[in-house]
Amino acid sequence: MRSTLSRSRARSDFSKSLVGFIVGEVYYAVDIGVVSEIINPLPLVQLPHAPEVVIGVADHRGDVVPVVDLRRRFGLSPRPVDRRTKWILVRTSERTVGLVVDSVTEVFGTDAESRRGAPLLGKGDDIRGIEAVHRVDDRLVFLLDVERVAAPAMELDIEGADLRFATSPGIMEGE
Numbered sequence: 516m517r518s519t520l521s522r523s524r525a526r527s528d529f530s531k532s533l534v535g536f537i538v539g540e541v542y543y544a545v546d547i548g549v550v551s552e553i554i555n556p557l558p559l560v561q562l563p564h565a566p567e568v569v570i571g572v573a574d575h576r577g578d579v580v581p582v583v584d585l586r587r588r589f590g591l592s593p594r595p596v597d598r599r600t601k602w603i604l605v606r607t608s609e610r611t612v613g614l615v616v617d618s619v620t621e622v623f624g625t626d627a628e629s630r631r632g633a634p635l636l637g638k639g640d641d642i643r644g645i646e647a648v649h650r651v652d653d654r655l656v657f658l659l660d661v662e663r664v665a666a667p668a669m670e671l672d673i674e675g676a677d678l679r680f681a682t683s684p685g686i687m688e689g690e
Contacts (some may be wrong), residue, residue: 531622531623532546532547532624532625533623533656534550534603534619534622536616536617536618537616537617537620539591539617541657542651542656543657544657544659545605546661549606551604551605553603553604554602555602557574557575557602566667566670568583568588569581569584575613582602582612582615583615583667584615586615586617599617599618600617600618601616602615603616607668607669609669629650630649631647632648633648644659644664645658646659
């Protein structure tokens with residue numbers, strides 16, 4: 516199943532600038548401008564000595580894409596992959612990275628009045644990577660800074676990696 520968001524498709528409604536998703540019980544979003552695609556999980560190759568939140572790399576259309584599990588990134592326990600589990604492929608300044616999310620909710624827009632500054636929670640603010648908070652309907656949606664959230668994937672040296680031996684079809688522990 517391919518996403519409705521694709522680099523090859525033109526956006527028809529520029530007021531819809533955020534891609535929403537859920538991790539755990541919390542609503543998050545990323546700027547639509549950094550999203551390449553939303554896809555179903557692919558087979559993974561686990562890399563030794565990779566940061567714990569980087570669950571492996573995948574071959575996506577000939578590119579080696581590191582995959583960051585946002586549940587792990589945010590200190591949540593892993594959960595089994597189901598039909599709602601998606602990867603949001605985002606472009607960082609260095610490479611495309613897959614972000615594992617529990618489900619994708621919607622593409623939506625906000626106005627300047629709904630935007631609030633990121634809450635300062637102390638230790639771990641850099642790991643959370645929250646850029647801002649929006650009030651959407653009756654819920655808070657946390658806008659993520661993709662560069663900070665995907666930072667552990669930037670540590671990997673994956674140029675020229677050979678993915679022919681991908682044997683890990685699951686993306687969470689226990690599979």
